[in-house]
Amino acid sequence: MNALQYPKPLRLPIGPRLRSKHYLSEVEARRFLNQHLIAEEKMDGTHTVIPYGHLLLFAEDLLYRKTIPYRVPARYALFDVLDTREQIWWGREDKEKFMEEILQGEHPELYGRIFLVPVRYRGIFTLEEIPYLADIFSVYGDGERIWVEGLVFKPEGRIPLGAPEPQRAKFVRAEFYAQFTEEKIRGKNPIDPNLFYQK
Numbered sequence: 329m330n331a332l333q334y335p336k337p338l339r340l341p342i343g344p345r346l347r348s349k350h351y352l353s354e355v356e357a358r359r360f361l362n363q364h365l366i367a368e369e370k371m372d373g374t375h376t377v378i379p380y381g382h383l384l385l386f387a388e389d390l391l392y393r394k395t396i397p398y399r400v401p402a403r404y405a406l407f408d409v410l411d412t413r414e415q416i417w418w419g420r421e422d423k424e425k426f427m428e429e430i431l432q433g434e435h436p437e438l439y440g441r442i443f444l445v446p447v448r449y450r451g452i453f454t455l456e457e458i459p460y461l462a463d464i465f466s467v468y469g470d471g472e473r474i475w476v477e478g479l480v481f482k483p484e485g486r487i488p489l490g491a492p493e494p495q496r497a498k499f500v501r502a503e504f505y506a507q508f509t510e511e512k513i514r515g516k517n518p519i520d521p522n523l524f525y526q527k
Contacts, residue, residue: 330469332481332527333493334375334386334408335493335495336376336377336496337350337480337481337482337496337497337498338352338438338493338494338496338497338498339352339496339497339498339499339500340352340357340361340362340455340458340497341353341354341357341455342455342458342499343459343499343502344502352494352497354455355508356494357455357497358454358455360494360497361452361453361454361455361470361480361481361497362452362487363452363483364450364451364452364483364484365450365451365452365453365481365482365483365484366420366447366449366450366481366482366483366484367448367449367450367461367479367480367481368407368445368446368447368454368477368479368480368482369394369445369446369447369448369466369467369476369477369479369480370405370445370476370477370479370480370498370500371388371393371398371405371407371445371466371468371477372388372394372395372396372477372504373387373388373389373390373394373405374379374388374389374391375388375389376388376404379440379517380435380437380438382411382412382413383409383410383411383412383508384410384412385404385405385406385408385409385442386408386409386410387404387405387406387407387442387522388404388405388407388445389403389404390403390405390517391403391516391517392515392516392517393514393516393517396466396469396474396475396504397469397470397517398466398468398470398478398517398518399439399444399468399469399470399471399517399519399520399523400468400517400518400520400523401442401443401519401520401521401522401523402440402441402442402519402521402524403441403442403519404441404442404443405443405444405445405523406423406427406442406443406444406445406497407444407445408423408459408478408525409415409423410425410489411421414471415488415489416486416487416488416489417486417487417488417489417492417495418480418486419484419485419486420447420484420485421445421484422424422486424444427442427443427444427481430523431441432503440521443512443523443524444461445480446467446468447506448461448464448467448476448479449461449479450484450493453481454512458479458499459499459501462476462478462499462501463475464476468523470517470518473503475503476500476501477500477504478498478500478501478504479498479499480496480497480498481496481497481498481499482495482496482497483495495522
């Protein structure tokens with residue numbers, strides 16, 4: 329894998345299918361879900377890679393609104409980190425520790441620039457329950473009833489670079505596709521650093 333390429337999660341075979349998207353088979357999906365995973369909120373921004381020494385930070389740039397209005401603590405929502413020296417994808421604990429270091433001022437170049445996408449669930453999942461699990465409001469929605477775009481499922485621990493796929497899978501709510509029109513894309517997402525300490 330090219331270091332700047334991200335192994336995009338395949339979609340879970342639930343709900344309406346889009347011809348342009350790639351899906352896991354039902355067998356692959358059930359096998360993947362039958363292990364301890366975390367489900368992170370999928371956030372609707374622009375895919376961005378931030379090189380930081382031997383680390384590659386993969387994030388959603390949320391400066392501009394797309395289909396979901398957010399109020400966020402920083403511009404970039406960090407969802408994965410690749411350690412190119414160790415050849416591993418960091419686990420959630422690694423990323424949380426890194427975020428704590430940033431907030432303590434140990435990485436001044438990143439202070440106030442990034443935050444972690446929130447974990448919404450932990451456990452073993454079934455295909456049938458996932459649409460119900462995604463029927464929740466966004467942690468960072470700029471309003472009272474802002475639905476999540478979807479969920480991304482991944483192992484909680486570290487993943488060796490080059491490990492057999494799938495290592496990530498996602499579910500996107502059907503309503504998200506229904507709302508995705510150019511007319512919906514306008515304005516900027518407010519950035520409120522106080523949210524670092526309120527969520």
